[in-house]
Amino acid sequence: MNKPIAPSLLQPDEAFADYLKNTAYRIDENAEAARLKAGARVGISRPHESAHLHVAGEATYIDDLPELAGTLHCALGLSPVAHGTLRSAELDPIRALPGVVAVLTAADVPGTNDCGSIVHDDPILCDGEIRYLGQPVFAVIAETRDQARRAAAKAKDVLQIDALPPVLTPQDAHAKQQYVVPPMHLVRSTNDGGAQAAIAKAPHRLKGTFDVGGQEQFYLEGQISYAVPKENDGMHVFCSTQHPSEMQHLVAHALKLHAHHVQVECRRMGGGFGGKESQSGLFACVAAIAAKRLNRPVKLRLDRDDDFMVTGRRHCFWYDYEVGFDDEGRILGAEITMVSRAGHSADLSGPVMTRALCHFDNAYWLPDVAMHGFSGKTNTQSNTAFRGFGGPQGAIAIENILDGVARQLGRDPLAVRRANFYGTTERNVTPYLQTVTDNVIHELVDQLAAGSGYSARRAAVAAFNDTSPVLKRGIALVPLKFGISFNVKHFNQAGALVHVYNDGSILVNHGGTEMGQGLNTKVAQVVAHELGVSFEKVRVTATDTQKVANTSATAASTGADLNGKAAQDAARQIRERLAACIAGHHGGEPSAVVFANDQVQVNGRTLPFDAVVAQAYLDRVQLWSDGFYATPGLSWDREKMQGRPFYYFAYGAAVSEVLVDTLTGEWKLLRADVLHDVGRSLNPAVDVGQVEGAFIQGMGWLTTEELVWHPQTGKLTTHAPSTYKIPTANDCPPVFNVRLFEGRNAEDSIHRSKAVGEPPLLLPFSVFFAIRDAVSAVGGHRIDPPLRAPATSEAILAAITAVKAAA
Structure with a gap:
């Protein structure tokens, strides 16, 4: 008989209770309290600066503004x-x-x-x-x-x-050679014959196609x-x-x-x-x-239905690939064609494809590789940016390939992934010729594998499947490496204004926008830390083109990196002016003046910050400043597709375990363990929330959120919540362990933190490949499942049927 699903997986109230009981974070409250007492304002878990307004219904959005006569x-x-x-x-x-x-x-x-x-x-x-x-x-x-x-x-x-x-699919557009931007090619060769020669000489080869669907942003405010x-x-x-x-x-x-x-x-x-x-x-x-x-x-x-019908979303991708590999599963040569559904106009499809090509390697060194990107022009909504901006579509392709390689060799997919990891002193140059200098994927994956009990659980999954003909479990551990910076060099700049009023209160304006991700909270923390004041003294105002000009989009996970640095620059200038002013009154070197805990220590005396500001005002010291930041060291040759497009990389990994009903295609995520690298976090609570949210959102993309266009009329038939299914609270796993990897950014980012907006969206790859693992168990892991994404119940059932037929 099949083993029953635990009751907590079937009853929402019990599932939520288990979720609360079993969710674990890496937030050391005692350590944070000590840092706060010592005067730190960054690295501290704080609520979102508008959280009290959100829960009270007082946070105003555009439609809440009083309408003028x-x-x-x-x-x-x-x-x-x-x-x-x-x-x-x-x-x-x-x-x-x-x-x-x-x-x-x-x-x-x-x-x-x-x-x-x-x-x-x-x-x-x-x-x-x-x-x-x-x-x-x-x-x-x-x-x-x-x-x-x-x-x-x-x-x-x-x-x-x-x-x-109409032309509706990327394959049709590709067949007609109909593109919104010219095709792109990113090639690295270590031999005269390039990738194809390396594939031909390899002991083993794998060839196939793969489909990954798009995703609606489904923002709550249209x-x-x-x-x-x-x-x-x-x-x-x-x-x-x-x-x-x-x-x-x-x-x-x-x-x-x-x-x-x-x-x-x-x-x-x-x-x-x-x-x-x-x-x-x-x-x-x-x-x-x-x-x-x-x-x-x-x-x-816009009405929600019209929003679906008019606007674009994440690009769906179709892949045609061939790889050659050795007995350990190491990739020796790879060639892949990626075709996206761009829609009727270019929008951001070019940069999205660029990022997809630059993330095909994910965490792996590929010696000989040829990548070809085509942005298909279709008679559909013009697709656009979506969290990850092509990176997830690029990285999932190599993960699908390595999963197939492991199955062909009869090896644990994690062993194959480890065999292909980037090195730290060699095998560390990307296909676009950027050297990976901050690689932490080895120790991160080792920690996660040990902490999650991956090996023992994999054996337990196999034992369960041996005695369960209908319900099958699957498990997968998948890593990520994600580049941080805009593809276009000149977008990597930001400005900010900081005003200190003569009562000691502080007003900040910067070029980033707040969309719930906590950017204003982090910027306020940075300014409070720089001036040595309490968080409550700092207020961040609306983004306004009449205050900070020529801003970049709040995108590419650069919001805190760019605007935090710009605000820090402005606050530092004010602090230095205040230090010089007060040292002139009380003696000592301005560089020795200390700002902390709303006080200023100068030449053995301790003064209130407010009093120092008031004195500076009387002395006609400038109490406002502009700040600016431009990310250093970036370069990109768009024609050769070579250079250093990313300032640094963020890393992470996740283990997911699922249960699949092979009669219906229904599935359940039983447990997820996440270890993610955010450097020295500016706000651990906000960052954990971002990781959790990205995980569930990415899981929706890969499992339930299916976009369907009518094959003749071209109408988007999934244009409302009734037909388009985003994850709900009940889709969260009953055991969800999220921890932040201990470390610091090797680059001089804002307080050595790392971006957290987009990279964790790749973590739920582990859910998709755990489902694939469960489907593979139907055929004794001898058949590579033809599972497409999103892995809806229909897609899972189709893959199960194909595996059974081939077994």
Whole structure:
């Protein structure tokens, strides 16, 4: 008989109780208390700076802002066809509907009808070519949001379109050689014949294809912009965006104005995950165009279904690969073709593919490799940034290959992975010729394997499967190496302003945006530490293009690295001025003045920080400063695809154990053990939360979140929570051990910390490969399961059926 699933895995209340009981963090409260007493403000676990506002419902988002008198509301008329030519649009009937003030088309754009982030190939409103089902064709502006939406819903009745067959899959686009950016090739050869010669000479070979689906960002706050016209051609746009400066420039171009006419402000977002890096531009532009045209405030807030239909998401990838390897599973040669579904325009597909190619190696040294990247142009939403930005799509390909290599050799996949790890003094140069100088993957994986009891549990899984014909367990340990920095060198810069008021309170503004990840909390901690004051003395204000100009997107996990350093630079200048001032009054060297615990020690005396500030004000000392930071040592040759694109690497690993029902394809994550490298954490509690969240989000991408387009019409059929399934609290494992790896960044990052936003999204690879391990057990681990991602129950059942047929 099959062994029953434990009751706690079936009953949500008991499962949650077990989760709370068994979850373990590496947060040493005693050590943190000692550091706090000594004056440290970083390395301390603090609640999110807006947590009390969130739980009280007082944290304001764009839609919570009081609407000014005369505010109008906007909704978009969407194309009901995936591909074709717009012959005509009879909009007068819509203009006559109740409450409608105006209906705008591409002809009403004063400036450039484009919101492309890099390549100018993305019209704000349809310019005649229908590119995807859901493309905005016109904008309705009405007295109420309901009136605008009802009018916009008439789009299918007023648009005359000559339909054409759509291209929907990356494979179809690749077959037609239809791409949004030129193909990319990253090659390293140690012999005359390159990767193919190495594969041909290898004792063993493996060849195959693999599919990985896309993922909807599913931010809780949808896309929204509120545009308010100001005097002298000014435009103030409140926008839920990760990139206020890009929104500023897009709006300025659309209105045919200068950047200084446009102010973009964002206090916080209800999630972004990359979906609000470039794609908030269309909505900011439409709202601003309408506000300019009518000289009234205009709000554009998307309905959730429209958000799905209009915006892009994580790119799905299709892979065709061949590798050669030795008896230990070491890769001797590899060639892979990656094809992404880019959508109808370039958006950020080029940088996403670049990062995918640069992460195919993951934690492994590949001596001879040839990678080919193609960004397929399809008649679907233009895909964009999503947490990991192509890195997960690149890294999962090599993990799938190594999993297959291990099965072909009959070895433990962890042994094969270890055999291929980067070295520390040799075998340590990436295919793009960056030397890996900070490698901690060996000790990290050793710690995790020992602490999680991996070997014993693997044996227990095998014993369970031997006596259980229907329920099968699987286990996998998967590592990660993730590069930190923007692909584009000039994005790796940031600015900040720090004001110290004469009562000793401090106001900070920086170029990063807060989307729930705790960036403002960490920046405030950095400033408090630098000035030696309590956290409560520091307040961080809304991101605003009129305060810090030319900001980079809050993306690529660089938010704390860049903005923390910039804020530290500004605070340090103020501290040095204060030290010189107070040393002038009390003697001693300015360099010997100590700021800690809201006090200043100078020449044997201890003064309150507030008193020192007040004295400096009387002495006419500048109590505000700007700060700036640019990441050093980066280089990238886009043509050769060589250089040093990353300042450093973050590492991590996870062990996951699952249970699969082979009759239905249903599965359950029983336990997950995570050890992740964040250097010297600025805020361990926030970082653990980021790791946990990334793990569950990545698990959703690889298991439940399936995107489906109708094969003939091109309509996205999974466009609502009823059909698109993100993980819930009940999907968290009952045992979830998350620990932070003890260490420090080898590079001079902010307090030697490491980025934590994107890297941990690769940790749930372990869930996917644990499921693959369980499916493989159906055939006695002799057959490589053809499991696609997401590994939905249908996909699992299909793979089980294939394994049984081949066994």
